[in-house]
Amino acid sequence: MSLLVQKFGGTSVADAERMRLVADSIARNVRRGHQVVVAVSAMGKETDELLRLAAEVSRERPGREMDMLVTAGERKAMALLCMALHDLGVQADSFTGSQAGIVTDTDHTRARILEVRPERLREALDAGRVPVVGGAQGVSTDRDVTFLGRGGTDTTAVALAHALKADVCEIYTDVSGVFSADPRVVPEARRLDRVSFEEMLEMCAAGCPKPAMRSVELARTFGVALHVRSAFTWEPGTWIDEEDPEVEQAIVSAVVSDSSQAKLTVTGVPDRPGIAARLFRALAQRSINVDMIEQNVSIHGTTDISFTVPHDDLAAAEAVVAGLSDEIGATGAIADPEIATVSIVGAGMRTEPGVTAAMFETLAAEGINIEMISTSSIRLTCVVRAELAERAVQSLHRAFELEVA
């Protein structure tokens, strides 16, 4: 008998039909003798719908009230899922984040879990019942309802798995695992059986949409193994776990692309100490997330600084640069929203020389120009023209022989 924590995302419970399918799968696990704890997201697009409603009612949307509003979505889903389980003869009880003992800080709309006190869940398990916990929610140290942010149900599942010492944390989603590339772009993409926490975090940072990065961080911190799999096919998916030193690591595991960033280049900046510091401090103060940064070689004592920011932050970043241009002595700024990043990720890159050269050669052979480069020990990222990103992903996937065997 194992204790399973199972997370079901919004797509998996989007309507009554799918809700019953999910209940059926949970019921099968219960009948096999497992203890099951469920974390469930709001149905389908309900969270978006609630945000739309808030925007319609009000310009000023205090975080406390936004969290009260948005968590209503998970509340509905968890109650309905319990009803569907009762129909199948499975005794199930829904729990809000507060009832499940998920204590968070007071940072509304993106609260962080401080502690999990799973007494009521334990009681339910001991009584042979299935606790169904509303995802992405908790109660703050001020006794207010909090929301953990988009993708927070993954985080809830990981925190519960850790607190309950679960044998496994299963993340059911609408894809059947983590792939060597986006299968819509690369039809030959392979589902990975196993990815290390570190690789997964680099893939998340490079644009892989699922699972949510924060939950992977938490899983790594707690050493909770994740099993990402499909809620519709039930076939084994991808395990995300500690790197196994006994096993030889793949040099490159996956190719990931991200077109959510834009590039901003500040030109003619005097090449003096402290200039870059002033620029990036000002951006940080406006909560603008800078990802990649590159500074050109100084010519005639001036240099160009390029950096990438999310598209949504581009206008704000331009305003910051414009406000600072006198102070830092820049001659201008060029915004370029038409870029994409293409990354290769693999734990084996650490020990394998020549990967960088192979990536550059592959892109060069396709006539794709590299505009910026950033690296970590297990990731290599290039900025390219947005319209060339798919071709870049396809050629790299081929070059590193990641296809289905």
Next chain:
Amino acid sequence: MSLLVQKFGGTSVADAERMRLVADSIARNVRRGHQVVVAVSAMGKETDELLRLAAEVSRERPGREMDMLVTAGERKAMALLCMALHDLGVQADSFTGSQAGIVTDTDHTRARILEVRPERLREALDAGRVPVVGGAQGVSTDRDVTFLGRGGTDTTAVALAHALKADVCEIYTDVSGVFSADPRVVPEARRLDRVSFEEMLEMCAAGCPKPAMRSVELARTFGVALHVRSAFTWEPGTWIDEEDPEVEQAIVSAVVSDSSQAKLTVTGVPDRPGIAARLFRALAQRSINVDMIEQNVSIHGTTDISFTVPHDDLAAAEAVVAGLSDEIGATGAIADPEIATVSIVGAGMRTEPGVTAAMFETLAAEGINIEMISTSSIRLTCVVRAELAERAVQSLHRAFELEVA
């Protein structure tokens, strides 16, 4: 400075536009220097929508989960209303029933309030904030979320008004008060300035849809005066309060009709002691709400027993009667769904002879046959053919001169 408890029903907050109108009205009261506590229902038809969803997902719908599901509606409304208030510069905080300290029994889907511990509401008021409480909800002594039932937001408002020693409890609804008859049936119907608790309870029992009967009972118990008024016109409405012995009571205050009942007649029952007891005990055991009962004069040692039940319970009542017919020796049962009750209510009826005769004469003059009669000290109810009910209401309203002066 007064402390006002204001209840807003689903129609008053059905969309973003109305939500902002309600916020505007609350803001005006705050600016006048009043302290305001709000109890709010789910938006528009949302509760119906949630019930529909539950029926779609599941046949078995445990009360605990139904309550978790349904209370999501008020949760949305209260958060959105707070946001609209913030837009107008009014600091407002939403509170679930649990956060507001509304402790109930464990009778899910129709829980009763045991106690109100309004500490958090008091703190909010003391800090100059407007607490907005989700209607019809509480937390049970088992720490589960409970729903007080349809119309429960009125009950929430009355309980809060009592616990906070409010100066007034205002019930905002989509009509501008309590009328001498349904204005759709009797265009000359008059809005009553004042109705006693007893009259209002009789009117509720006789089919007056608003305010919810249970909240009027609670208001009478606690001596909380209610002011029923329109959320759209803001004109003074109807006060529901203790009967004032100094004021001469109207003989008839209102004419009320109800077509939600059906009649069942059990024929040829032996006229022996204990037969009726056995029948109505069996109906009570099936939780069938019997309203009026009439037993005909015994002819040849047998009698007919007629009673009324809600339409929804008619089939169940027929089954109970069929199952008992051998035991009680009945010869048959006749179901008649095509009936309506017509009632006159007035505190002055107690001391005024001749009201009964006047009612019967009025109906007789219209050629309307009376099929059953039931009375209390301040109410007189007749069962008539359903299709004649509107004419009966109109003629009684005229006969007792209840028109607008």
